[in-house]
Amino acid sequence: MPAGEHRTFDPEALLDRLDGDLRLARELVTTYLEEVPAMRAGLRDALNSRDPERIERAAHCLRGALSAVSAPAAVFLVHRLESRSRDGDLSFGQSNRAEFEARLDRLEQALRSYLTSSQPA
Numbered sequence: 001m002p003a004g005e006h007r008t009f010d011p012e013a014l015l016d017r018l019d020g021d022l023r024l025a026r027e028l029v030t031t032y033l034e035e036v037p038a039m040r041a042g043l044r045d046a047l048n049s050r051d052p053e054r055i056e057r058a059a060h061c062l063r064g065a066l067s068a069v070s071a072p073a074a075v076f077l078v079h080r081l082e083s084r085s086r087d088g089d090l091s092f093g094q095s096n097r098a099e100f101e102a103r104l105d106r107l108e109q110a111l112r113s114y115l116t117s118s119q120p121a
Contacts, residue, residue, distance in 0.1 A: 009111060039065060050090055074103050077099075
């Protein structure tokens with residue numbers, strides 16, 4: 001994994017990208033937490049279908065959501081999945097899927113913690 005891609009969640013990058021707007025950062029994180037379970041389910045379904053086009057579309061949508069909340073490690077993995085699917089490579093094995101799901105679970109925990117710790121004054 002390239003340098004800088006190992007972080008689960010980068011709150012500084014999120015705030016930098018939003019010109020320090022904490023309210024907007026919290027809103028993005030909240031929206032992510034509300035919408036990503038359906039995206040994850042869609043990606044699981046696509047992976048189970050073994051349809052490269054469905055996988056690529058589902059991965060692309062999820063990558064956008066992950067990018068929005070500054071989750072570089074997960075963005076890296078889903079980008080790799082998206083690229084492989086575009087090339088017709090369906091070798092994203094069970095161990096990779098388990099790692100990916102675990103990474104998304106850790107991200108969800110980090111985002112929930114961020115919401116708790118970044119309460120506006």
